[in-house]
Amino acid sequence: MESAIYIVATPIGNLGDLSFRALEVLNGVDLIAAEDTRHTRRLLDHFDVSTKMCSLHEHNERERAEELIKAVAEGSSLALVSDAGTPLISDPGHILVSMARDAGVKVVPVPGACAITAALCASGVPCGRFVFEGFLPAKALAKKACLEAYLYESKTVVFYESPHRVLDTLSVMSEVFADRTLALARELTKRFETIYRGSVVEVRDWVEEDTNQQKGEFVLVLAGASEERAQVGDDEKVRVMRRLLKDLPPKAASAIVADLMGGSKKEAYNIALSLRE
Numbered sequence: 001m002e003s004a005i006y007i008v009a010t011p012i013g014n015l016g017d018l019s020f021r022a023l024e025v026l027n028g029v030d031l032i033a034a035e036d037t038r039h040t041r042r043l044l045d046h047f048d049v050s051t052k053m054c055s056l057h058e059h060n061e062r063e064r065a066e067e068l069i070k071a072v073a074e075g076s077s078l079a080l081v082s083d084a085g086t087p088l089i090s091d092p093g094h095i096l097v098s099m100a101r102d103a104g105v106k107v108v109p110v111p112g113a114c115a116i117t118a119a120l121c122a123s124g125v126p127c128g129r130f131v132f133e134g135f136l137p138a139k140a141l142a143k144k145a146c147l148e149a150y151l152y153e154s155k156t157v158v159f160y161e162s163p164h165r166v167l168d169t170l171s172v173m174s175e176v177f178a179d180r181t182l183a184l185a186r187e188l189t190k191r192f193e194t195i196y197r198g199s200v201v202e203v204r205d206w207v208e209e210d211t212n213q214q215k216g217e218f219v220l221v222l223a224g225a226s227e228e229r230a231q232v233g234d235d236e237k238v239r240v241m242r243r244l245l246k247d248l249p250p251k252a253a254s255a256i257v258a259d260l261m262g263g264s265k266k267e268a269y270n271i272a273l274s275l276r277e
């Protein structure tokens with residue numbers, strides 16, 4: 001196995017989703033760095049993989065990354081896996097990959113399951129252009145503010161959610177988006193896989209009425225704002241930006257507009273520049 005760090009996607013439920021190449025890499029590398037070694041042990045046992053493992057999680061990533069990159073720079077090979085799906089996607093690994101790139105160590109993706117793409121492709125919500133938000137903040141005010149920043153977003157927005165927060169999140173989403181289309185994708189690739197699409201309010205009511213639908217792992221796929229609504233958002237951004245630029249430099253004004261009204265800082269900065277011109 002060529003000396004490199006292999007970023008290996010593992011199944012998000014159905015073990016049949018481990019790719020041939022992932023198996024080959026897991027068998028062939030010198031060491032597997034796993035988010036939770038006990039969890040990954042079950043996967044490796046299922047496929048008769050006996051490669052040595054070490055842990056790499058959010059609490060030890062920086063120091064572990066240093067040791068691992070040194071070993072790979074000296075010729076060994078390493079696979080990074082998380083508990084499920086693609087490492088780094090709402091999972092540890094960014095520090096390792098970023099440090100490896102800084103050190104000139106080769107990083108090789110071994111793609112496979114990821115809850116974002118699994119949910120998107122079966123949701124029936126447009127998925128040509130999408131934004132991934134990941135987990136929403138737990139605190140009520142921060143959660144609502146984060147959602148409101150997508151009011152005028154025309155791209156589909158993808159969220160991850162856990163069973164004990166899903167109903168609360170759907171309730172806040174109903175206040176903010178009401179009749180916008182939402183798909184709830186639950187327990188993907190597993191026995192109780194469910195994909196339900198409706199207006200945000202319909203999905204909230206459906207989940208509220210059936211406690212079984214509150215169990216498991218969730219992806220929420222929210223349709224983007226209509227063209228007309230997105231246009232209202234753009235007009236509103238221009239109005240707010242015009243006012244902010246009276247007192248602030250473009251960079252600071254753009255950061256506030258992006259933060260409160262959604263979209264990227266770069267997009268807001270372009271509005272600021274066009275207004276200055």
Ligand code: SAM
Pocket residue numbers: 012013082084085086087088089090091113114115116159160161162185186187188189190217218219
């Ligand atoms: N790295 C993973 C990936 O590639 O999707 C995501 C890890 S993140 C810590 C775990 C979250 O992903 C869950 O809380 C849930 O929102 C989503 N997720 C993972 N597996 C899922 C599944 N089988 N069905 C629905 N959502 C899932």
